[in-house]
Amino acid sequence: MKYVDEFRDPKLIEKTAEEIRRLADPKRHYRIMEVCGGHTHSIYRFGLQDLLPENLELVHGPGCPVCVLPMGRVDDGLKLAQDPQIILTAFGDMMRVPGQMGTPLEMKAKGADIRMVYSPLDALKLAQKNPERQVVFFAIGFETTAPSTALTLKRAQQMGIPNFSVFCNHVTIVPAMRAILDSPDMRLDGFVGPGHVSTVIGCRPYEFVAREYARPVVVSGFEPLDLLQSLVMLLRQINQGQARVENQYERVVPWEGNPAALAALAEVFELRPYFEWRGLGFISQSALKLRPEYAPWDAEARFEVAGVRVTDPKAAQCGEVLKGVLKPPQCKLFGKECTPEKPVGALMVSSEGACAAYYNYVHRAEPVSGD
Amino acid sequence: MTKSPVPIRFKDAQIELAHGSGGKASRRLVEGLIAPILGNPALDDAALLSLGCSLLAFTADSFVVKPLRFPGGSIGELAVNGTVNDLAVSGARPLALLSTLILEAGLSAQVLQAELEAMQQAARQAGVQVVGGDTKVVEHGKADGLFISTSGIGLVDARVRLAAASVRPGDQVLLSGPIGDHGITILLARGELDLEASLKSDTRSVWPLVEALIEAAAPGLRWMRDPTRGGVATALNELAREAQLALRLYEEHIPIRDEVRGACEILGLDPLHIANEGQFIAIVGPECSEAALEAVQRVAGGQEARLIGEVVENPAGVVYTVSSYGSSRVVDMLVGDPLPRIC
Numbered sequence: 001m002k003y004v005d006e007f008r009d010p011k012l013i014e015k016t017a018e019e020i021r022r023l024a025d026p027k028r029h030y031r032i033m034e035v036c037g038g039h040t041h042s043i044y045r046f047g048l049q050d051l052l053p054e055n056l057e058l059v060h061g062p063g064c065p066v067c068v069l070p071m072g073r074v075d076d077g078l079k080l081a082q083d084p085q086i087i088l089t090a091f092g093d094m095m096r097v098p099g100q101m102g103t104p105l106e107m108k109a110k111g112a113d114i115r116m117v118y119s120p121l122d123a124l125k126l127a128q129k130n131p132e133r134q135v136v137f138f139a140i141g142f143e144t145t146a147p148s149t150a151l152t153l154k155r156a157q158q159m160g161i162p163n164f165s166v167f168c169n170h171v172t173i174v175p176a177m178r179a180i181l182d183s184p185d186m187r188l189d190g191f192v193g194p195g196h197v198s199t200v201i202g203c204r205p206y207e208f209v210a211r212e213y214a215r216p217v218v219v220s221g222f223e224p225l226d227l228l229q230s231l232v233m234l235l236r237q238i239n240q241g242q243a244r245v246e247n248q249y250e251r252v253v254p255w256e257g258n259p260a261a262l263a264a265l266a267e268v269f270e271l272r273p274y275f276e277w278r279g280l281g282f283i284s285q286s287a288l289k290l291r292p293e294y295a296p297w298d299a300e301a302r303f304e305v306a307g308v309r310v311t312d313p314k315a316a317q318c319g320e321v322l323k324g325v326l327k328p329p330q331c332k333l334f335g336k337e338c339t340p341e342k343p344v345g346a347l348m349v350s351s352e353g354a355c356a357a358y359y360n361y362v363h364r365a366e367p368v369s370g371d
Numbered sequence: 372m373t374k375s376p377v378p379i380r381f382k383d384a385q386i387e388l389a390h391g392s393g394g395k396a397s398r399r400l401v402e403g404l405i406a407p408i409l410g411n412p413a414l415d416d417a418a419l420l421s422l423g424c425s426l427l428a429f430t431a432d433s434f435v436v437k438p439l440r441f442p443g444g445s446i447g448e449l450a451v452n453g454t455v456n457d458l459a460v461s462g463a464r465p466l467a468l469l470s471t472l473i474l475e476a477g478l479s480a481q482v483l484q485a486e487l488e489a490m491q492q493a494a495r496q497a498g499v500q501v502v503g504g505d506t507k508v509v510e511h512g513k514a515d516g517l518f519i520s521t522s523g524i525g526l527v528d529a530r531v532r533l534a535a536a537s538v539r540p541g542d543q544v545l546l547s548g549p550i551g552d553h554g555i556t557i558l559l560a561r562g563e564l565d566l567e568a569s570l571k572s573d574t575r576s577v578w579p580l581v582e583a584l585i586e587a588a589a590p591g592l593r594w595m596r597d598p599t600r601g602g603v604a605t606a607l608n609e610l611a612r613e614a615q616l617a618l619r620l621y622e623e624h625i626p627i628r629d630e631v632r633g634a635c636e637i638l639g640l641d642p643l644h645i646a647n648e649g650q651f652i653a654i655v656g657p658e659c660s661e662a663a664l665e666a667v668q669r670v671a672g673g674q675e676a677r678l679i680g681e682v683v684e685n686p687a688g689v690v691y692t693v694s695s696y697g698s699s700r701v702v703d704m705l706v707g708d709p710l711p712r713i714c
Contacts, residue, residue: 010695017696041639047698093639109387224696340706341395351639361700 007223008046016228017051023235024053031057031187032234033324035177036194037064037352038222044361046224056231059324060354062176063194065141065169066093067322067346067353068277071310073169074099077138080167080303081112087130088114089123090138091145093350098343100310120152120166127156127164136299137166144196146170146288147261150268153290156297167299168289171275173197174205175286179277181213185325190234192227193219195249200265202257203247210243221249268294278312278346279319316345321354328358335359379403393600393646394705398609416596417461419527426529428463430454431522437515439482441560443552443571447489449648450519452574453599455497459578460595460651462533462585463525465497470504473518476511486517497576499523530589535613537593543660544618544680545653547580547667548573550603551631554645559634568630575649580673584653587666591656598652601705604643606652607690608704618690620680620702625692644705654682 024030034040040060043049049058062068078101081088088104095104095116108114113133117123120137127135139149149166156164173194180186193206198219206217216237220230230248237244247253268291275287290298299305312318315333320326328334328347338344340356347355381403389396417430434450455465470490474483494501501521552573559568577597585592594614598606603625607618627642635642649672655663660678667673680692690702 013696045700047694047700050698051696105387105389106385109385340703360703 007221007225009225013051013224013228016225016232019232020051020056020228020235021053023232023239024056025239026053026055029055029057030189030235030238031059031324032190032192032231033059033061033180033188034192034220034227035061035063035173036192036197037061037067037350037354038196039192039194039220039227040064040354041352041357042222042224042227044357046227047361048224048227051228052231056235059188060321060328060357061191061324062180062277062280062322063142063173063197064347064350064352064354065145065171066097066350067318068171068176068279069097069140069169069346070276070278071099071312071346072276072308074104075101075308075310076305077136077167078102078104078107078112079306080136080299081107081114083134083303084113086113086134086136086303087126088112088136088138089117089126090114091118091140092116093352094138094140096343097346097349100308120149121155124152124156124161124164127161131163134163134165134303136303137164138169139166140169142171142173142194142197143200143261143265144194146269147200147258147264150261150264153268153294153297154264157294162296165297165299165302166290167305168269170269170288171277172271172286172288174201174208175283176277176280177206177209179280179283179286180323181209181215183323185323188215188324189238190216190218190243192230192234193217193245195219195221195226195253198247198249198253198257200258200261203245203253203255204257206245210245214243216243216246218246218248219253221252267291276309279322313344318345318347318355321345321347328355331355391600392705393602394605394644396706397601398704417457417463419461424529426527428458428461428525428527429522430457430461430524431520432457433518433520435515435518436557438557438560439486439516441572442556444574444648445486445489446517446519447486448493448574450521451490451493451497451499451501452576452648454521454523455493455499455576455578456597456649456651458523458525459576459581460533460597461525461527462531462581462592462595463527464582465499465523465525465576465578467500467502468494468521468523470501471520472504472506473514473520474506474508475514475516476508478516483517486519490519493576497578528585528589531585531592533592533594535594535610538610538614538616538654538682539593539656540616540682540684541657542593542654542682543657543663543678544607544620544682545584545655545660545663545667546603546625546677546679547577547650547652547673548675549626549628549631550598550647550650551627551635551642551645553648554602555631555634557646558638568634570628570630573647573649575672577649577651580667580670580676581651581653583666583670583673584655584663588655588659588663591659591663592653593656594654596652598647598650600646602642602644602646603652604641604690604702605704608702610654611690612688614682615687617683617686617688618680619683620690620692622692623695624677624679626675626677626679641702643702657681 123137269288317331347353667676
């Protein structure tokens with residue numbers, strides 16, 4: 001397959017892995033965070049950790065939108081779905097995310113009208129087909145998915161569709177990276193920058209990491225060779241004591257981002273003063289909400305949204321895993337009470353969550369739990 | 372459905388779609404609730420009934436696919452081939468089928484006629500007859516147009532005794548052809564995704580391939596399964612758990628069409644979890660694996676069969692793949708439902 005197979009060439013992969021082993025100074029330990037959940041998934045899916053030297057540790061970052069969504073927001077969405085007038089729509093990976101009231105799938109089995117869609121435009125089409133019902137789109141995601149929500153809202157406004165609205169949970173990646181860099185636990189040497197987010201925002205927003213925190217960032221693609229090459233670029237910088245932003249994913253990511261997508265975001269959304277992140281707490285100016293001009297399509301303005309706060313299950317250590325302090329299997333619940341089928345913590349839900357990726361793909365001496 | 376060494380209890384409060392997905396939840400439902408209450412720990416996809424010196428295989432399957440027709444097949448064809456294939460992977464030549472039709476009021480007679488003709492044609496091709504059945508009509512809105520259940524009976528070839536307990540380290544894994552065609556075809560046929568691909572469902576009777584395999588490798592043929600819901604990953608995980616052995620698969624040997632790979636990349640799905648209808652997996656002894664492969668490849672439709680892996684001792688109960696660049700990853704059973712109801 002074009003654009004895939006050439007990035008999975010075994011000979012090149014072996015050569016690049018060898019280069020990483022050559023660059024990794026045996027006298028030191030490297031801790032590199034892959035910010036994006038898609039990278040976490042790729043690392044486990046392709047078994048890349050098998051190719052790395054022991055003193056190069058990959059730390060899984062906060063870049064899975066499902067994982068960082070607090071349980072209270074899930075419950076707020078599910079409460080909307082209890083209104084028989086409302087059809088709640090969400091992406092597939094939201095359907096098994098537990099709130100205190102259960103998961104969207106469980107609520108659906110109890111009779112709530114919750115439907116899986118592949119894009120927000122599908123939710124808008126559903127609203128056009130069901131003019132007597134209210135269709136709410138449960139929007140999640142970083143700058144990767146936010147532009148399609150923005151374009152859908154613009155279309156809803158242009159067409160004057162009155163029975164469509166968005167329950168907005170879009171978050172932005174840069175404040176989360178800053179929160180991690182400011183954390184007292186911070187011991188990272190560099191970052192594999194998110195590929196999909198950067199197609200929208202470009203590379204410039206990460207320059208503060210190099211400038212203020214003296215840590216390199218390499219924006220990376222998702223194939224095995226992309227990730228390995230990014231690690232080579234990071235090791236070279238770290239070994240030379242440099243800290244720059246580099247773009248490994250040039251074939252997709254423009255340095256300045258995508259102006260059309262950025263314009264759509266700016267037109268439809270504004271920053272919330274603060275937003276709660278699961279495991280990271282409240283982070284100021286880290287999430288998007290609809291501008292007042294879009295209030296008729298804002299579910300939070302149109303319906304009563306309780307704004308409940310639910311503390312995470314005490315035993316789950318999602319926060320520590322998200323910040324890279326613990327590895328997934330070091331969490332007390334991992335593979336016992338918390339499995340991909342019955343997730344307690346959010347990191348076990350999405351295939352991009354560090355715990356689910358680890359559970360699904362990493363060898364276990366004994367099956368952790370089949371059930 | 373194979374048995375786990377650890378008894379499973381069903382504690383779920385209600386039935387959800389995932390319980391029908393063929394993955395972990397389905398296994399919990401069957402092993403934790405259905406089998407204990409129906410009182411037979413040997414409950415399996417096909418039952419083997421001893422009749423003097425002959426062994427009969429007896430099986431049933433239900434088909435609730437949407438849409439009713441899709442590229443490469445339709446519910447009528449599936450209803451025949453699915454049951455024929457359950458018999459075939461028990462090592463049994465299909466003899467006769469019964470069919471139950473559940474019709475939703477409002478179903479077009481023309482659609483029903485077309486599906487009956489599809490059943491008849493598939494039965495003829497599989498060399499089996501529909502010898503009876505039942506018909507029910509339910510209120511509009513209570514079924515997706517047409518549900519079909521079929522049960523089948525077949526005569527087990529005297530040369531084979533298939534069981535997970537016969538599987539040994541060193542045995543080879545034979546796959547009859549490319550995986551994921553059916554599941555991805557159904558997903559695209561629903562028209563919910565703006566993707567286009569020239570894919571067709573792989574629905575077919577696998578008996579001609581199995582027959583050739585038995586002729587070539589009967590003494591070394593240990594275990595067979597058709598990887599329908601839950602895909603190759605789930606079928607092999609069931610084997611690994613029951614046999615308490617590991618399965619090592621070589622990623623680059625697994626045949627997958629580019630269209631299926633592409634759709635899976637875009638949707639974040641694993642082709643090993645995607646449903647198939649016209650494929651089977653066989654475990655064969657190392658001494659006859661090459662002969663087995665050649666025999667299957669000689670049959671029309673078997674050219675793309677491959678040896679995709681081998682049985683090893685450790686880690687017991689685990690299926691994993693090895694990449695061409697030396698890394699490995701676990702392949703777990705399907706969790707939940709990657710696609711809403713596909714077969």
